[in-house]
Amino acid sequence: xxxxxxxxxxxxxxxxxxxxxxxxxxxxxxxxxxxxxxxxxxxxxxxxxxxxxxxxxxxxxxxxxxxxxxxxxxxxxxxxxxxxxxxxxxxxxxxxxxxxxxxxxxxxxxxxxxxxxxxxxxxxxxxxxxxxxxxxxxxxxxxxxxxxxxxxxxxxxxxxxxxxxxxxxxxxxxxxxxxxxxxxxxxxxxxxxxxxxxxxxxxxxxxxxxxxxxxxxxxxxxxxxxxxxxxxxxxxxxxxxxxxxxxxxxxxxxxxxxxxxxxxxxxxxxxxxxxxxxxxxxxxxxxxxxxxxxxxxxxxxxxxxxxxxxxxxxxxxxxxxxxxxxxxxxxxxxxxxxxx
Numbered sequence: 001x002x003x004x005x006x007x008x009x010x011x012x013x014x015x016x017x018x019x020x021x022x023x024x025x026x027x028x029x030x031x032x033x034x035x036x037x038x039x040x041x042x043x044x045x046x047x048x049x050x051x052x053x054x055x056x057x058x059x060x061x062x063x064x065x066x067x068x069x070x071x072x073x074x075x076x077x078x079x080x081x082x083x084x085x086x087x088x089x090x091x092x093x094x095x096x097x098x099x100x101x102x103x104x105x106x107x108x109x110x111x112x113x114x115x116x117x118x119x120x121x122x123x124x125x126x127x128x129x130x131x132x133x134x135x136x137x138x139x140x141x142x143x144x145x146x147x148x149x150x151x152x153x154x155x156x157x158x159x160x161x162x163x164x165x166x167x168x169x170x171x172x173x174x175x176x177x178x179x180x181x182x183x184x185x186x187x188x189x190x191x192x193x194x195x196x197x198x199x200x201x202x203x204x205x206x207x208x209x210x211x212x213x214x215x216x217x218x219x220x221x222x223x224x225x226x227x228x229x230x231x232x233x234x235x236x237x238x239x240x241x242x243x244x245x246x247x248x249x250x251x252x253x254x255x256x257x258x259x260x261x262x263x264x265x266x267x268x269x270x271x272x273x274x275x276x277x278x279x280x281x282x283x284x285x286x287x288x289x290x291x292x293x294x295x296x297x298x299x300x301x302x303x304x305x306x307x308x309x310x311x312x313x314x315x316x317x318x319x320x321x322x323x324x325x326x327x328x329x330x331x332x333x334x335x336x337x338x339x340x
Contacts, residue, residue, distance in 0.1 A: 020068045022059045022075060029082045030057055033075070040078075040093055044071055047097045091321065095134035124167045126219035127174065131167040135319045138164060144311040145279060146172075150272065152257075152301065153281040155315025156330045158322035161281040162255045166215040169251035169279075173233075178277065179249040180233045183212040184268070186259040187238040209236045212255060239264055248273030257282035257297040259289055265296025285333070 024030055034041055034054070041052045050063035050071045059075065061068045074096050081096075082088055122139050124131040133139040138160050144151050145168045153161035169181045213236065216225055228234040239260055254260070254268055257280045272278050282297040289295060304310050317334065320327040 017062055018065055018068055020061050020072050022061070022072055024057050024059070024079050026083070027057050029079060030054075032082050032088055033079055035088075040088070040090075043090065043093050044074055044097065047094075048074070091134060092132070094321065095132055098135050099133075099139065124164070124171050125174075126167055126170045127221055127224065128219055131164065131219075133164065134160070134321045137313065137315050137319045138321075141313040141315075142168060144313055145277070148309050148311045149276070150269070150278045150310045151280070152297075152304075152310070152312045153279065153315065154284065154297070154301065154312065155319065156283055156285065156317060158320040158326045158330075159315035160319070160321055161315065162211065162253065163215050163218075165253045165279040165281060166212070167219055169253060169277075170216070170219040172251050172277070178251045178275070180235065180251075182235045182237070182247055182250050182252045183209070183216075183255065184237055184239050184242055184253065185209060185212065185255045186257075186264065187240065209238070212236050212253075239268060242268055242271055245271055246273045247271045247276050249275040251277050251279075253279045253281070255281050257300075258284055258287045258295045260296035261289065262294055262296045262299045265300050268296075269300065 024033070035043075041054075044050070045052055048063070048067050048071045050061050050067050052071065052075075053060050053062075061071045061075075063071065074093075077096050078088060078093065081092065122133055122142055124142065133142050137155075141151075141153055141161070142164055145165060151165075153159075153165065155161060166181075166183065169178075169183075172178050173181050216234065216236075220228070225234070229236070239254065250273070252271070257265065259282075260268065269278070269280075280297070280300070282295075284295065284298060287295050301312065305312055317327045317330040320330060
């Protein structure tokens with residue numbers, strides 16, 4: 001890959017624009033740090049309102065005092081990531097910009113279940129990939145998932161509530177902390193009448209469960225996932241199928257919990273068995289229940305807040321880790337119709 005060399009210059013800008021210089025020894029790693037057509041540098045520039053120019057193995061960062069210091073920290077951390085032999089993606093850069101080197105207190109480490117990287121980064125290891133929280137809210141959420149027997153993740157779409165929960169479930173399953181994973185959703189149509197779906201029962205419910213399959217496919221090889229599903233060590237089922245069961249030694253996730261009724265939520269929460277963990281995720285702004293029906297998520301939040309070993313974690317548009325426009329869209333809708 002050929003990296004275009006920019007001619008270093010001090011911008012003809014006001015006196016409050018400062019400069020800091022960095023030097024990195026390995027030119028090969030610098031190519032990866034810059035990215036194709038310098039796209040990684042551009043991402044940092046746009047996020048932190050700085051200008052980065054390079055020549056050889058030196059980088060000059062121009063901007064306001066706080067911004068150039070932050071950019072220098074990000075660049076150094078990303079270079080160290082590459083030195084450790086780890087890949088560098090757009091998401092990794094975004095995470096470093098958002099969180100930086102925030103450290104986790106040693107006494108906050110869940111015993112043996114999370115790997116804490118240099119700088120206090122939390123990692124969730126699965127068969128196919130290692131997942132890192134990208135915001136402070138996500139990091140706190142992951143810690144609570146390991147620390148509590150029941151955890152709620154509440155916030156808008158795209159904040160990683162379910163994705164991280166499934167990753168933790170796979171991690172705990174791989175580590176032998178649970179014997180199976182059970183993933184569930186209410187089979188509620190999102191504002192549409194889809195009519196009768198063709199096929200057998202699995203064919204009918206799979207469209208509702210597809211986001212859960214997508215998450216699992218990110219963490220487990222296809223053949224292994226299929227085998228675990230066939231052996232029922234991983235189950236994906238509509239919420240209605242949970243009635244009458246006691247889920248022991250399982251990691252259980254209820255996704256889209258805002259579409260559970262009060263009675264369904266009570267039924268689900270009381271399935272918790274010995275040695276199990278439960279995670280309930282939902283978005284209070286996307287309730288698809290019939291008008292006048294109270295969401296079981298809001299009801300559970302009202303009733304269970306403050307109970308020991310049950311945690312509530314909240315996300316906002318600032319925690320959205322999809323396309324940057326998604327956060328702006330959520331903020332626009334929140335301004336138009338604020339949720340009480």
